[in-house]
Every structure is written in C-alpha cells, then in structure tokens.
C-alpha cells in the first residue's frame with residue numbers, strides 16, 4: 001500500500017512533549033512565565049523588540065489591526081491569494097478589505113496594482129509572504145510612505161524567511177508582523193499565533209486586546225486598591241496557554257534547522273523538476289531566502305484546463321496536495337458582501353494553475369523521491 005504523504009505536517013519530538021508535560025505539572029498552565037519566555041525568544045529570533053502571543057494566527061491578525069487604532073470604514077489593501085483570515089480580521093473591525101492583484105510567479109502582492117486601489121479611506125496594506133517567499137518589501141514601503149499608509153505583514157508563511165538578510169518579523173518595513181502556529185506552519189503550538197513589533201504603544205494595545213481590554217498599568221482613573229484594574233477597550237480572551245507556549249518554545253529551538261531542511265527539499269525538487277514540460281516550479285528572487293512553507297507548482301497554460309484531473313490523480317497517488325488559495329473575493333460570504341464583480345486576472349490564473357505538493361521539514365529523502373516519482377507518473381500518463 002502506498003503511504004499517504006500530506007502537503008504539510010507538524011513534527012513533535014520527545015523533547016517537545018517533555019517541555020509540555022513539565023508545564024502541565026507546574027503551578028501555571030495559562031498565560032504565565034513560559035509565555036513570556038516564548039515571546040522573548042521569538043522576538044529575539046526574528047529581530048524585533050516585542051512579541052505578543054495569541055491563541056491563533058487569526059486572533060493575532062485581529063489584534064494587530066486593532067492596535068492601529070483606526071475608525072470603522074477604514075480600508076486596507078491586501079492580496080486575494082491568502083487564507084480568508086487575512087481579510088476577515090479586518091471585517092471584524094468594520095474595515096473594508098480591498099484586493100489588489102498578484103505577481104504571476106511569486107504569488108505575492110503586485111506593487112504595481114496597489115496604487116489603483118487606494119482611496120481617501122485607505123489606511124494600511126497587508127502583504128502576505130506567500131508560501132514563505134517574502135513580498136517586495138522596499139517597494140511596498142515606498143508606496144506606503146507616499147500615501148502615508150501603515151503596513152502590517154501577515155507572516156504566517158514566513159517565520160524564518162529572510163528579505164535582504166533581515167528576518168521577516170523584524171518589522172523594518174512594517175508596524176507589526178503576525179505569525180501562526182497552526183500545525184502546517186513552521187513551528188506549532190496546536191493552535192496559536194503571535195505579533196511582533198518594535199513599537200511600545202502597539203505592544204501595549206496588543207497585550208490589552210488579548211485580555212478583554214484589561215490593564216493594571218496606564219490607568220485612566222485612580223487606583224482603588226491592589227485589586228484594581230481597568231477595562232479600557234472591548235477586547236477578547238485571546239490568550240495562549242503556557243503549555244502551548246512550552247511547545248512553541250521547544251519548537252522554536254529547531255526553527256533554523258527546519259528552514260534548512262525545507263530549503264534542501266526545495267532545492268531537490270527544483271533540480272528534479274527544472275526542465276519539465278508540464279508545470280512551473282517556484283521562483284526565488286535573488287534578494288530573499290524563502291522559508292518554503294509551501295512548494296507551489298503552477299501548471300503550464302495548456303494544462304490549466306486539466307487541473308482538476310491532475311489534482312485528483314495526485315490525490316489518488318496518495319499525495320495530500322492542496323490548492324493555495326481560492327481567491328478570497330470568490331468566497332460566498334464575500335460575493336454576498338460587495339465583491340461580486342471583483343476579479344483579479346493574475347490571481348485567477350494562479351488559482352487555476354496552483355497545486356501545493358508535499359513540503360515539511362520532516363519529509364524524509366525516501367519520501368521526497370517517492371513524491372517526485374508519483375508526480376512524474378501522473379503527468380506522464382495524463
């Protein structure tokens with residue numbers, strides 16, 4: 001029987017389990033000292049001043065958008081080739097996501113399509129570093145500067161990636177960067193996420209938003225005693241538990257090795273597939289180092305009409321391929337809320353041609369070779 005090989009999966013080692021168990025048997029199981037330790041280690045790893053953990057990448061986005069302190073009706077520009085959460089997190093606040101188009105090869109926001117989407121209500125831009133390939137940060141930053149817009153990076157795919165030798169998350173080009181620790185991402189806490197920033201004001205707002213809007217510092221009124229706290233904003237309970245933080249902290253120690261493995265797998269795939277007549281392999285701009293969250297192949301034009309067949313055949317071969325993503329504006333909820341006539345040509349072609357093949361750091365060399373031969377046989381017998 002053929003072994004099922006998914007497109008992505010977590011790696012949990014005994015050392016991870018020991019760390020989680022240690023915290024489960026300690027006094028503190030929800031947000032406490034280990035969460036703080038995880039935040040400090042994460043901030044240090046990516047080169048940011050602060051990190052704040054959340055119970056998902058989605059709540060991290062929700063909080064980051066909150067931290068900007070914008071009015072209802074604000075617009076932000078993002079990419080349609082992302083997980084719905086990037087756009088949804090804005091809807092939670094009554095903001096309007098406006099979708100620009102993407103670069104046909106990287107799948108990242110195409111900076112040349114941003115300016116046409118800017119209106120007097122535009123306040124910020126949310127790039128997603130698709131598949132782990134950093135977006136065109138300098139260009140984005142220039143546009144943001146010109147129109148006085150903020151940038152929040154959705155870095156869910158890009159923990160460990162580099163742009164011009166800087167780690168994604170150091171916020172050189174943005175106010176904040178969000179991460180997700182879902183099991184298919186680079187490190188996992190089960191569910192979980194984080195925001196990094198260099199700005200203390202945002203840092204405080206992120207922490208407060210995570211905890212119902214409650215604070216014991218920066219009081220608006222006079223303290224009435226040691227029990228006193230104030231709820232100053234309408235926040236949520238978005239806290240990560242300490243045993244999840246222990247898992248994250250333990251996983252973070254292996255991040256660099258993890259990225260190296262992914263890059264080696266990508267290099268092997270690229271070498272094996274580089275001259276194939278059926279699909280394009282992912283590109284990597286010379287000033288980035290992708291963290292290869294995904295390995296997205298794109299069918300060549302003449303094969304696009306056969307995507308469904310190819311996809312089904314790959315699944316029959318027990319390859320857990322996936323498509324990233326259905327353009328967000330095509331989702332029924334979006335169609336019903338004003339996006340009926342939105343279509344971005346490159347995003348459409350990307351959707352019609354993209355297939356994510358197995359990519360995760362614990363994918364063995366044997367399995368990589370298996371993936372390659374199963375893919376070859378599918379295309380050669382179409």
Ligand SMILES: *Cc1c(COP(=O)(O)O)cnc(C)c1O
Pocket residue numbers: 056057058059082083085086128154156157180181182191192193
């Ligand atoms: C995974 C992901 C998220 C959401 O993260 P969760 O932890 O699942 O809530 C947001 N944006 C992108 C691009 C993602 O890939």
